[in-house]
Amino acid sequence: MTPSSVKCTVQSCKFWKQGEHCDASGIEVNVDGGGNRASQSEQTNCRTFAPK
Numbered sequence: 519m520t521p522s523s524v525k526c527t528v529q530s531c532k533f534w535k536q537g538e539h540c541d542a543s544g545i546e547v548n549v550d551g552g553g554n555r556a557s558q559s560e561q562t563n564c565r566t567f568a569p570k
């Protein structure tokens with residue numbers, strides 16, 4: 519399977535694959551703390567994360 523174009527460093531996620539690839543068919547990203555506006559990347563998060 520072709521590696522995803524999503525780079526991820528969260529190795530404890532069940533979708534994470536060697537080489538920092540996300541193997542999920544799609545991901546949901548939200549703003550930390552709610553709402554729909556972030557001003558820097560640190561304020562966003564992957565909601566699709568699931569522990570291994």
Ligand code: SF4
Binds near residue numbers: 524527534542
């Ligand atoms: S689902 Fe999210 S946290 Fe998990 S590997 Fe993909 S991008 Fe990373």
